[in-house]
Amino acid sequence: MTRLRIPRALVAVGCLLLLLLASALDAQTLSSMERERGRTMLRQVRAQIEANFYDAGFNGLNLDARAAHADSIIRHATSLGEMFAAIAALTMEMEDSHTFFVPPWQTTEVIYGWDMTIVGDSAFVSEVEPRSDAERAGVRVGDRVLLVNGHVPTRGNLWSMWYVFRALRPQPGLRVVMRAPGGEPRQLDLAAQVRQRFRVIDLTRPGGGHDIHTLIREAQNEADEMRPRFARVGDVLVWKLPSFEASEEQVRQGLRRARESRALVLDLRGNGGGSVSLLLSLLGGMSADSMVVGMQRERRRQVPMVARGAGANAFTGELVVLVDSRSASAAEIAARTVQLTGRGVVLGDRTAGAVSRGRMVPLRMGAERVVMFGVLVTDARLLMRDGADLEGVGVLPDTLILPTAEQLAAGEDPVLAAALTRLGQPTNPAAAGALLPGN
Incomplete structure (x- = not known):
């Protein structure tokens, strides 16, 4: 499934990555075999970028020269962290939010x-x-x-x-x-x-694949945190959508609840993106007519992104969308589409500016004892319906509302309070903060 997602709102890194690593604590030493494995990882990551990155010119980066530089660092690396940093730096130098190295399972x-x-x-x-x-x-x-x-x-x-x-x-x-x-x-x-924890994911170790069960539990915990939440204030529905990794049924349920309400506050704060199909389902469900959201520019073609309208089943009530600095990718596209179509207003903070389309490529070394790693590669850039590219720019809300340090400490929510007040349900920040704790 095609996805538009970025963990915790990735933005440009520059040279800070290497500065942070230079000051980090690491007492590990590497064997020649481990360095060779690092070079193999680098070659696989570089090959995926070369094959899949949306721009054949690699955003102006000399990929051969930078890969050779990373290889030189790995040859002389004294720690796993230094080795992984060399690979990560290559991906970060692409200067694209959805291109980065996913390192192997760590020992700690x-x-x-x-x-x-x-x-x-x-x-x-x-x-x-x-x-x-x-x-x-x-x-x-x-x-x-x-x-x-x-x-x-x-x-x-x-x-x-x-x-x-x-x-x-x-x-x-x-x-x-x-x-x-x-x-x-x-x-x-x-x-x-x-x-x-284990250095590798070993599917043959006695114990019936404990490593995989651990991964499943961790994934389930994250899924629980990503479940949509709802609150109702009078005839206004508040829909907290933490991620576009929700299910189609969860989106349909939200739209059904919205149709039973006069107005909707769609809270996309902290939403790092996810499935393109869910994004289009949501936008289409809030419009009777189909709409062109934007144009996806791939290496060899351009593909329109179209949200299919819901006709008589669309939610047509008033709409306010909430965003913050952690709103990224699909969440940003949703907010900007609401602005460009005049469907509603956007309140909150400027978004992350991370709206490329990424393709996750899982990679591995070994057979029975498997070292898993990967790379996310941008395979398309999105131009919005007005021709603008939000990458590195983000969405500026119609009204900028920033909670103060005191409000954060008290658990107050001035952004949600402003949205509810705008929709005819006057609410103070303290009461708004108690509706959906954890925003």
Whole structure:
């Protein structure tokens, strides 16, 4: 299935990737066999980019020269992190949100116990796990994050930071500088929970494929978090759609509920994208007539993206769409289409600007003992119906509404409150924050 998705809103990385890796802690050493495996990974990743990237000119990158440079780094690498960084840097230099290296299964899993997001142009703590070192250190939602391992988190590098710290070279802890609302900056060394796991996925090991069962459980937990949620305020339906990885039936259910309501607030905040077919089903379900959403520019052809109208079954009530800096890919396309067609209004923060179409290519080495990795490759760029490309730009809401640090800390939601008030259901930020906790 074709997908438009980007984990945690990837944006351009630049040289920060290598700077972060240079300062990371890693005591591993590599054997000549491991280096050769790294070179094999690099060759496979490079081959997929060469075959599938939408632009035969590779966005102006000299792919041969950059691949040779990465190979040289791998030949002299002293750690797995350094080796993976060389491969990752090649993909990042493509300067496209949906092209990046997915490294192999790591020997350790780190759980940092907290997360952050961008509001406007600043980073704030968005989640703190109970009983984590972050909670014990007094980290709270709404704290502004000033530095992480010496680097200022921004819209342009937040995804790359987590990419390094979670995927390429997990850390036993992070040194951060934070400031609570109304407080002074404080430096904290926040330890992560480190769990050992298998270096390879071994389907033949005694125990009946424990590795695969672990992967299934983790995927199920993520799926539970991605389930659509609903709330009703008077005759207004609030539909939280965390991902376009939902099922067709879940989208149909949401549209049915919307048709029973006078107005709809479609909350796409934190939605990183997903299935193109679900995107088109949603847009088509909110319009009686079919519409051209945009044009997908592939390497050898251009393909129109068309949402088929629902006719008399369409939801035709008032519509407000909510977005934030984590709204990416299909979520951005949905929001911009609503603006361009005049179907409704968009409130919130500027979106991620990550709207290419990515093709995930799973790769592997070995037979019975399998090392799995992969690469996401942009195989199409989308031009919206007005001819504009949102990649690297994002969607600017009709009304920019940014929660303050104090509102984040209190769990208030001024964006949803503004949407409900606009639709005739006056609501204050505190009451709006209690409708769908966790936004």
